[in-house]
Amino acid sequence: MGKTQRTGRGADGRPGKRYELSDDGWTRIQPLLPVQRRGGKWADHRTLLNGMFWVLNSGAQWRDMPERYGHWETVYGRYRRWTREGLFDRILNALHVSLDRDGRIDWSVFDVDGSNIRAHRSAAGGARGSKKTERTSPPTTPWDDPAEALARSFIL
Numbered sequence: 001m002g003k004t005q006r007t008g009r010g011a012d013g014r015p016g017k018r019y020e021l022s023d024d025g026w027t028r029i030q031p032l033l034p035v036q037r038r039g040g041k042w043a044d045h046r047t048l049l050n051g052m053f054w055v056l057n058s059g060a061q062w063r064d065m066p067e068r069y070g071h072w073e074t075v076y077g078r079y080r081r082w083t084r085e086g087l088f089d090r091i092l093n094a095l096h097v098s099l100d101r102d103g104r105i106d107w108s109v110f111d112v113d114g115s116n117i118r119a120h121r122s123a124a125g126g127a128r129g130s131k132k133t134e135r136t137s138p139p140t141t142p143w144d145d146p147a148e149a150l151a152r153s154f155i156l
Contacts, residue, residue, distance in 0.1 A: 019057045020050040051075040
């Protein structure tokens, strides 16, 4: 068997840039993004999203983001606003439902790890106390919809 060679190209065969949206990915999420209304002109959503992905995937600080994505304060401001408004949660949920409807999610390989390993109290520097006075863990929520469960597994 031959070793797979990395070409640095996207799925369409054209050169791809690391951490940037493919054309297919952009086509899927573009309708889910806010639409420009009256007032000033917004910066391009795709360019700003690519800047957000670059920072979040590279681990760099916002100020170190390449200039091709725009001013870092614009990208960061849009990221904070969309996070606060829950836009990324809605996009992720819609994508999971859409991909499941298209048969592109293989539920036979989906698994939720429910294991819990408790560290000793002193490992976290906690105060000594009786187990009888400790608070119990909150109950877990059962998910009815598999797509919702998958979406939440990525969000939480």
